Amino acid sequence: MSVNAGLAHVSTDFMIAALLIYSLALLAFAGDYAFGRPRRRAAMLAAKPAADRAAQLATVGAAPASATPAGVVVDGPESGASESNEAQGPGSNATAPAAAAGPGNPIGGAAARPVRPAGAFRAIAEAGPWVRAAATLSAIGILAHVIAVTTRGFAVHRAPWGDMYEFITALTCVAAIFFYYILVKYRAWAIGVFVMGAIVIALGLAETLIYTPAGPLVPALQSYWLSIHVTAMTLSSGIFFVAAVLGIMYIVAERYRKRVAAGKAEPNPLLDRIPSGAQLDKLTYRAVVFGFPIWTFGVMAGAIWADQAWGRYWGWDPVETWAFITWVIYAAYLHARATGGWRGIRSHYIQLLGFASLLTNIFVIQIFVTGLHSYAGVQ
Amino acid sequence: MTDVHSTTSKAAPASEAADLDREATRPFGTGPAEAAESGSGGAPGGSATGAGWGRWAWRQLTSMRTALILLFLLALGSVPGSILPQQGSDPASVTQYFTSHPALAPWLNRLGLFNVFAAPWFAAIYILLFASLVGCVVPRTFKLVGSARTPPPRAPRNLTRLPQSVTYPSALPPDAAVDAAATVLGGQRFRLRRPAAGDAGHWLAAEKGYLREVGNLLFHLSLLGVLLSIALGGLFGYKADELVTEGQTFSDTTAQLAEFHPGRLVSGSDLAQFSLTLDKFTANYINSGASIGQPAEFNANVSYTTTPGGATKTDSIQVNHPLSVDSVKVYLIGHGYAPEFTVRGRGGVAYQEATPFIPANTNTMLSDGVVKAPSASLGFEGVFVPTAYMAGGTTLESIFPAANNPEVSLIGYSGNLGLNSGAPQSIYQLDTSQMTEIAGGPHLMTPGSTWTLPGKLGSITYDGTKQWVSLAITYDPGQIPALVCGILAIAGLLLSFFVRRRRVFVRALPGPDGVGSVVTVGGLTRTDASGGFEDEFANLAVDIADASSPSSPSSPSSPTAGPAASDDHQKPEPNNQSETGA
Numbered sequence: 001m002s003v004n005a006g007l008a009h010v011s012t013d014f015m016i017a018a019l020l021i022y023s024l025a026l027l028a029f030a031g032d033y034a035f036g037r038p039r040r041r042a043a044m045l046a047a048k049p050a051a052d053r054a055a056q057l058a059t060v061g062a063a064p065a066s067a068t069p070a071g072v073v074v075d076g077p078e079s080g081a082s083e084s085n086e087a088q089g090p091g092s093n094a095t096a097p098a099a100a101a102g103p104g105n106p107i108g109g110a111a112a113r114p115v116r117p118a119g120a121f122r123a124i125a126e127a128g129p130w131v132r133a134a135a136t137l138s139a140i141g142i143l144a145h146v147i148a149v150t151t152r153g154f155a156v157h158r159a160p161w162g163d164m165y166e167f168i169t170a171l172t173c174v175a176a177i178f179f180y181y182i183l184v185k186y187r188a189w190a191i192g193v194f195v196m197g198a199i200v201i202a203l204g205l206a207e208t209l210i211y212t213p214a215g216p217l218v219p220a221l222q223s224y225w226l227s228i229h230v231t232a233m234t235l236s237s238g239i240f241f242v243a244a245v246l247g248i249m250y251i252v253a254e255r256y257r258k259r260v261a262a263g264k265a266e267p268n269p270l271l272d273r274i275p276s277g278a279q280l281d282k283l284t285y286r287a288v289v290f291g292f293p294i295w296t297f298g299v300m301a302g303a304i305w306a307d308q309a310w311g312r313y314w315g316w317d318p319v320e321t322w323a324f325i326t327w328v329i330y331a332a333y334l335h336a337r338a339t340g341g342w343r344g345i346r347s348h349y350i351q352l353l354g355f356a357s358l359l360t361n362i363f364v365i366q367i368f369v370t371g372l373h374s375y376a377g378v379q
Numbered sequence: 380m381t382d383v384h385s386t387t388s389k390a391a392p393a394s395e396a397a398d399l400d401r402e403a404t405r406p407f408g409t410g411p412a413e414a415a416e417s418g419s420g421g422a423p424g425g426s427a428t429g430a431g432w433g434r435w436a437w438r439q440l441t442s443m444r445t446a447l448i449l450l451f452l453l454a455l456g457s458v459p460g461s462i463l464p465q466q467g468s469d470p471a472s473v474t475q476y477f478t479s480h481p482a483l484a485p486w487l488n489r490l491g492l493f494n495v496f497a498a499p500w501f502a503a504i505y506i507l508l509f510a511s512l513v514g515c516v517v518p519r520t521f522k523l524v525g526s527a528r529t530p531p532p533r534a535p536r537n538l539t540r541l542p543q544s545v546t547y548p549s550a551l552p553p554d555a556a557v558d559a560a561a562t563v564l565g566g567q568r569f570r571l572r573r574p575a576a577g578d579a580g581h582w583l584a585a586e587k588g589y590l591r592e593v594g595n596l597l598f599h600l601s602l603l604g605v606l607l608s609i610a611l612g613g614l615f616g617y618k619a620d621e622l623v624t625e626g627q628t629f630s631d632t633t634a635q636l637a638e639f640h641p642g643r644l645v646s647g648s649d650l651a652q653f654s655l656t657l658d659k660f661t662a663n664y665i666n667s668g669a670s671i672g673q674p675a676e677f678n679a680n681v682s683y684t685t686t687p688g689g690a691t692k693t694d695s696i697q698v699n700h701p702l703s704v705d706s707v708k709v710y711l712i713g714h715g716y717a718p719e720f721t722v723r724g725r726g727g728v729a730y731q732e733a734t735p736f737i738p739a740n741t742n743t744m745l746s747d748g749v750v751k752a753p754s755a756s757l758g759f760e761g762v763f764v765p766t767a768y769m770a771g772g773t774t775l776e777s778i779f780p781a782a783n784n785p786e787v788s789l790i791g792y793s794g795n796l797g798l799n800s801g802a803p804q805s806i807y808q809l810d811t812s813q814m815t816e817i818a819g820g821p822h823l824m825t826p827g828s829t830w831t832l833p834g835k836l837g838s839i840t841y842d843g844t845k846q847w848v849s850l851a852i853t854y855d856p857g858q859i860p861a862l863v864c865g866i867l868a869i870a871g872l873l874l875s876f877f878v879r880r881r882r883v884f885v886r887a888l889p890g891p892d893g894v895g896s897v898v899t900v901g902g903l904t905r906t907d908a909s910g911g912f913e914d915e916f917a918n919l920a921v922d923i924a925d926a927s928s929p930s931s932p933s934s935p936s937s938p939t940a941g942p943a944a945s946d947d948h949q950k951p952e953p954n955n956q957s958e959t960g961a
C-alpha cells in the first residue's frame with residue numbers, strides 16, 4: 001500500500017489546471033453578467049414577442065409559443081412572467097386575454113399547440129457567446145478536477161477523501177458538478193459568477209493553505225465505510241456549499257432591493273442583475289432538498305461505521321454532535337419555509353447557519369477539539 | 380417533511396386563489412373541509428375551562444412554530460456537549476476540568492453540562508419535540524387515509540387561471556377529446572374523475588403523487604422509531620471493557636468483566652455465555668517514508684467458545700472488524716505491551732506474570748507500569764520501550780512502536796505495599812509511602828536479564844514481552860431496529876422530496892361552428908420540492924394534444940421545439956373508452 005508518486009504528481013498538476021480553467025470560466029461568467037444580458041434580452045424580445053405563459057394563454061391568432069415554461073429560467077430578475085408582460089406591447093399579436101376563453105366564448109382560428117420544453121444544452125447554445133464560453137470552460141474544468149481527484153485516489157489506493165485537503169478538493173468538485181447541473185437544468189447563468197467565484201476561492205485556499213501530500217491511512221480509517229460515509233458527507237457538503245452561495249445572493253439582493261424600494265440606496269446596475277428573490281429562494285430550497293437526504297444518509301453510514309470501529313453507533317463524539325447540529329438546523333430550514341413569519345430572508349439565515357455549523361465542524365471541531373475523528377492531517 | 384405541521388395550501392397566490400373554484404385548490408392530502416390550525420397563537424377558544432386550556436396548550440405544542448423553536452433548542456443544547464468534556468465518553472477529562480476550573484466546574488455540573496445528552500433539560504427538549512411531532516403526524520395520518528378515499532376535486536371553470544395551462548384546438552368533439560386525455564393521464568397512472576351523471580360540461584380531473592404525503596409521514600414516524608430503538612438499547616443493552624494479555628482467557632460474566640455498564644433492565648444472568656482467549660496480537664507499522672511509525676494494521680487472533688464446554692472456534696478481530704458471538708460484539712479498541720517478569724524473594728518465586736504497561740506515548744509506545752510482589756515485600760516502577768534508544772546517553776526513549784529492541788528500566792522499592800489497608804488501589808500505581816527505594820535504580824534490562832537486588836532482597840528477571848489488547852464487549856438490542864428505522868426515514872425523505880402531488884385538469888368546449896373542440900389543460904402542484912413540474916406538465920400537454928387531435932400532425936412543427944420534443948413518451952391511440960377513477 002505504498003503511494004504512487006507519479007500519479008500523485010499527475011493529480012497535483014490537474015488540480016492546478018482545474019483551478020486555472022475555473023478561473024477562466026469565472027471570467028466568462030463575469031463577462032456574461034456584465035455585458036451578456038442586455039443584448040440577449042433584446043434578442044429575446046425581438047424573436048419571441050409572446051414568450052412563456054402569455055403565449056400559452058393566448059388562444060387567438062398564430063402566436064409562436066416560447067419553448068420555455070414560465071418559472072424555470074433563472075436568467076436575471078427581468079425574465080419570466082414580467083418579461084412576457086413587457087413583450088405584450090402595442091402591436092403584439094398576443095391579443096386575446098386568457099379570460100376570453102371562458103365558457104360560452106367559443107374561439108375561432110388555429111390556436112397554438114403545446115410544445116415540449118427546449119433541451120437545456122440548446123438553451124446554452126442560444127444564450128450567447130459568454131454563456132457558451134463559460135459553460136464549456138466549466139465543463140473542461142470539472143473534467144480536470146475529476147481527473148485530479150481520481151488520480152489521487154489511485155495514487156493512494158483508496159477513496160481520495162481521507163484528510164482535510166482531499167476533503168476540500170472533493171467537496172469543491174461536487175459543488176462544481178452540482179452547480180453545472182442546476183446551470184443546465186434551470187438555465188441559471190446569472191448565478192455562475194457567484195458560485196464559480198466561491199468554488200475558485202475555496203479550491204485556491206485549499207491548494208495554498210492546507211495542501212497535504214498523498215499518504216496512507218491509519219487503521220481506524222481503513223474501511224469501505226470510509227468511502228461510503230465520507231463520500232455522502234462530501235456530496236452533501238458540496239451541495240450545501242452551492243445552497244449557501246445562493247442564500248448569500250438572496251440576502252444581498254433582497255436587502256438591496258428593499259433599500260432601493262425605500263429610497264435609501266441608489267440603483268446599482270450590477271446588483272440589479274442578481275436574479276429575483278423568488279427564483280433564488282426556489283433554487284436554494286431545491287439544493288437543500290437535494291443535499292439533506294444525502295447528509296442524513298451520510299450520518300447514518302457514519303453511525304454504522306462507528307459501530308464497527310468503536311463498538312457503538314452513536315457516542316456524541318464532538319464531530320458526531322456537530323453533524324447532528326447541522327442536520328437539525330437544515331431540518332429547521334425546511335420547516336421554516338412552511339411556517340408563517342419565517343419564510344424568505346429568515347429561512348435563508350437559518351440555512352446559512354446550517355452551513356456555518358458544517359464549516360465549524362470541519363475547521364474548528366476536527367482540528368481543535370480532540371475526539372475520535374481527529375484525522376484531519378493538518379499541522 | 381416541509382409541511383407536516385402545516386395544513387393550509389399555498390398552491391396559488393391569494394389573489395388568484397380567490398377567483399378559483401375553491402374546490403380545485405383545496406389542500407392536497409386533506410379532506411374538503413379543514414380548518415387552519417397551525418401557529419395561530421390565539422387565545423383558547425370558547426370557554427376558559429381546563430379542557431379548553433388543555434386544547435390550547437396542545438395546539439401550541441403541535442404548531443410548526445413550536446417545532447421550529449424546539450429544533451433550534453436541540454441544536455443549541457448540543458453545543459456544550461461538544462465543547463466541554465463529557466462524563467460518558469471521557470470521564471478523566473471531566474475530573475481534570477474540575478481541578479483546573481475549581482470555581483466554574485461545580486456550576487457547570489449543576490446545569491448538567493458535563494453530561495448534556497443525559498441531562499433532564501436535554502431530554503425535555505427532545506421529548507417535547509417528539510410530542511409535537513406525534514401531535515402533528517397522527518392526525519395527518521388519518522387525513523391521508525381520508526384523502527385516499529376522496530376522489531380528485533372537480534375541474535375548475537377557468538383552467539387558464541391555474542399556474543400551468545395551455546389551450547389548443549382539437550378535431551375531436553369535446554367528449555372524445557376528454558376521453559383521449561383520460562387515456563393519456565390514466566396511462567400515466569393518474570387518478571381520474573369525470574363529471575357525474577348530473578354534471579354539465581366535458582371535463583376531467585386527475586391527481587397523482589399520494590406517496591409524497593406517505594413519505595412525509597414515514598420519515599417522521601421513523602424518527603420516532605429511532606428514538607425508541609435508542610431507548611431499547613439503553614434499557615436492555617450493556618457494554619464492558621476488558622484488558623486481555625496474549626494467552627489469557629476471560630468469560631463474559633459480571634465477575635470477570637472489568638468495566639461493566641449494564642442497561643437499566645439488565646442483570647448478570649442476561650449475559651451471553653462465551654469465553655475468549657487472546658492467542659496472538661500483531662501490529663504492523665510503516666517502517667519507512669514520511670509516515671514512519673504510523674500503524675498500518677492491527678490483528679488480534681482469538682479462540683472462543685460460545686457456551687461453556689462448547690466447541691472452540693478461532694477468528695481474528697481487527698479495528699473495523701469486530702467479532703460477533705451470539706448477539707454480542709467484541710471490538711478491538713486498544714493495545715499495549717506486557718513485559719513478563721519473575722520476581723524472587725527470600726522465599727522463592729513471589730511473582731511470575733506478564734504485566735500490562737500502559738502506553739504513555741501512543742506514537743512510540745513508550746509505556747509505564749508497575750510490578751507488585753507483596754509476598755516478597757517488593758515493588759517496581761518501570762518504563763518499557765519497544766525500540767530503545769539512549770538519547771544523549773542518559774534518557775531512555777523509544778524510536779519505533781514495534782518491539783524491535785525492547786528494554787525495561789526499573790526502579791525497585793522494598794517495604795509495605797499498603798495492599799492490606801483496605802483502600803482500593805490501582806494495579807497501575809504503586810503506593811511507595813511505606814517503602815524505601817532500592818539502590819541501583821533505574822536499572823536497565825534487556826529480555827532474559829536478571830537484576831539481583833542488593834541486600835539479599837531477591838531478584839527480578841525480565842523474561843520476555845507479550846502484548847495485550849483492550850476489548851469492548853457490547854450488546855445493543857436497539858441496533859437493528861434503529862438501522863431499519865433509519866433506512867425507512869431516508870426512504871420517506873426521498874419520497875416526500877422527489878414525489879410531487881399534482882393535479883391536472885382537462886376541459887373541452889365545443890369548437891367554432893360546432894366542429895371539433897377547444898381543449899384547455901391546466902396543472903397545479905403544491906410543494907414541488909425537487910422542481911420539474913413545469914417540464915412534466917409541458918410534456919403531458921403535448922401527449923394529450925397529440926392524443927386528442929389525431930388529424931393534425933403528431934409532432935407540431937414549432938421553431939422552438941428542441942431535442943426534448945423527441946421524448947420517448949408513448950403516443951396513446953385515441954379511443955372512446957371512458958375511464959372514470961371515481
